[in-house]
Amino acid sequence: MSHDSRAGTNGKTAPLLVAFAVVLAAAFELRRQGRLWVCACGHFKPWLGDAWSAETSQQLFDPYTFTHVLHGFFFCGLLAVALPRVRPTWRLVLAVAAESLWEVIENTEFVIQRYREATAALGYNGDTVVNSLGDIAACALGFLVARKLGLVRTVLVFAATEVVLLFWIRDSLLLNVLMLIYPSEKLRAWQAGH
Secondary structure, eight states, X not given: OOHHHXXXXXXXXXXXXXXXXXXXXXXXXXHHTTOOSSOTXXXXXXXXXXXTSTTTTTSSBOXXXXXXXXXXHHHHHHXXXXXXXXXXXXXXXXXXXXXXXXXXXXXXXXXXXXXXXXXXXXXXXXXXXXXXXXXXXXXXXXXXXXXXXXXXXXXXXXXXXXXXXHHHHSOOHHHHHHHHHSOOHHHHHHHHTO
16 A cells, blocks of 8 residues: 555544544543433433423433534534634534533533523433434534535524524524523523423
């Protein structure tokens, strides 16, 4: 095998290996923090469509998965502007790393308590590891979709997703961020009135 073909193979596999290592490290850190691997309910579901179920954030995917797809949109645009010379595969690795870091931070007791105090997530106890892995995968998917769609279509899909989530689950990525930073009792009451 020539040096060029080995470099090409390593150039394609190295980002995948780094991303895998980051996700694996995040999974073990989440478990170390006390997150369960899977739902304490005793069964696994790949999809849970009820945003108000006790199993939300416990199964692989749920309505909040779409907010993590939007994280991927955001990271795709931000990293393209901030690091235009970095190859897209490495920017994807950075997005996966950022999302993995967010999952670890989001599942600290401090942030879990903040969600309980500031949002309509009164009974929120954190994510299971499997749900966090689903969220990281959703972010990666969002990154890849945004790369395909381009800026204008990504912004339109982002806005449409936010609107659909507001009507469907009375929450969205932007509303979630707003409520964490600047809680509103009126919005919280509206969210709870599902």
